[in-house]
Amino acid sequence: MATQQYTGGALLSVRNIGVRFGGIAALQDVSFDVAPQTICGVIGPNGAGKTTLFNCLSRLYSPTCGSIHFAGQPLLQLQAHQVAALGMARTFQHVALFPALTVRDNVMVGLHANAEAGFWACGLRLPSMRREERALEERTDAVLEELTLLGVAQRRVAELSFPTRKRVELARALVSRPKMVLLDEPAAGLNHEEVDSLRETLVRIKTEWKAAVLLVEHHMNLVMRCSDQVVALNFGCTIADGAPDAVAANADVIAAYLGGEAA
Numbered sequence: 436m437a438t439q440q441y442t443g444g445a446l447l448s449v450r451n452i453g454v455r456f457g458g459i460a461a462l463q464d465v466s467f468d469v470a471p472q473t474i475c476g477v478i479g480p481n482g483a484g485k486t487t488l489f490n491c492l493s494r495l496y497s498p499t500c501g502s503i504h505f506a507g508q509p510l511l512q513l514q515a516h517q518v519a520a521l522g523m524a525r526t527f528q529h530v531a532l533f534p535a536l537t538v539r540d541n542v543m544v545g546l547h548a549n550a551e552a553g554f555w556a557c558g559l560r561l562p563s564m565r566r567e568e569r570a571l572e573e574r575t576d577a578v579l580e581e582l583t584l585l586g587v588a589q590r591r592v593a594e595l596s597f598p599t600r601k602r603v604e605l606a607r608a609l610v611s612r613p614k615m616v617l618l619d620e621p622a623a624g625l626n627h628e629e630v631d632s633l634r635e636t637l638v639r640i641k642t643e644w645k646a647a648v649l650l651v652e653h654h655m656n657l658v659m660r661c662s663d664q665v666v667a668l669n670f671g672c673t674i675a676d677g678a679p680d681a682v683a684a685n686a687d688v689i690a691a692y693l694g695g696e697a698a
């Protein structure tokens with residue numbers, strides 16, 4: 436497996452990034468650090484710039500200013516697939532899977548991110564590569580088990596409920612053994628029990644899978660209960676960054692949410 440050992444300080448370091456869409460400044464001045472194996476919640480009203488931030492991190496967008504370092508590397512010099520290979524995986528706000536493929540095949544797509552030899556070995560089925568193929572299958576099984584998807588592994592994604600599809604997306608992100616997963620509103624559309632189970636999964640991603648989680652979420656209870664750090668955005672700027680309790684009590688954060696409700 437082509438994972439690199441990372442021994443530095445902050446795993447992710449975002450400095451003064453800005454993004455413009457025509458006349459709109461989607462991000463103006465966003466800075467924060469995330470330590471390895473921690474959960475960082477990213478909150479903010481609709482339009483605050485959360486998804487744009489994710490799109491910068493996964494290199495779908497290029498910021499107009501600022502810098503991003505991930506695992507010690509200057510991220511903005513890399514392409515999207517190189518960011519994935521470095522150990523950053525993501526899910527999308529709107530589920531993005533292959534509906535006609537099985538759950539297992541959708542999850543195995545995630546292996547492509549950091550196992551070049553393994554991916555081609557799967558395709559070519561060379562005898563010398565079988566051992567690696569077996570290891571990748573075991574890794575896929577472990578992720579399917581973690582997300583209670585073994586029972587539906589051979590079902591096509593198109594046949595599954597929305598919450599199950601969201602677990603498949605998370606499995607696909609996790610199977611590459613990332614150093615960080617970016618999750619864009621994973622609790623949206625989930626019921627109370629499903630959110631509880633998601634919270635337990637997020638904590639296990641940190642403790643068992645040894646990955647950091649960057650969690651964009653409107654579900655405040657979830658964010659406040661599982662995050663080690665919360666970053667609050669409003670109008671494209673960082674308005675608070677700290678422990679969940681401190682951010683929840685921050686006057687600018689309260690004003691941003693009250694303003695949102697009043698609007």
Ligand SMILES: Nc1ncnc2c1ncn2[C@@H]1O[C@H](COP(=O)(O)OP(=O)(O)O)[C@@H](O)[C@H]1O
Binds near residue numbers: 459481482485
């Ligand atoms: N591709 C785009 N083209 C133009 N404007 C965009 C685009 N993506 C986002 N925006 C604008 O940037 C701002 C931030 O959006 P977004 O990052 O989606 O916010 P959030 O995810 O916090 O709701 C909004 O004003 C939105 O309309």
Ligand SMILES: [Mg+2]
Binds near residue numbers: 485486487528
């Ligand atoms: Mg969004």
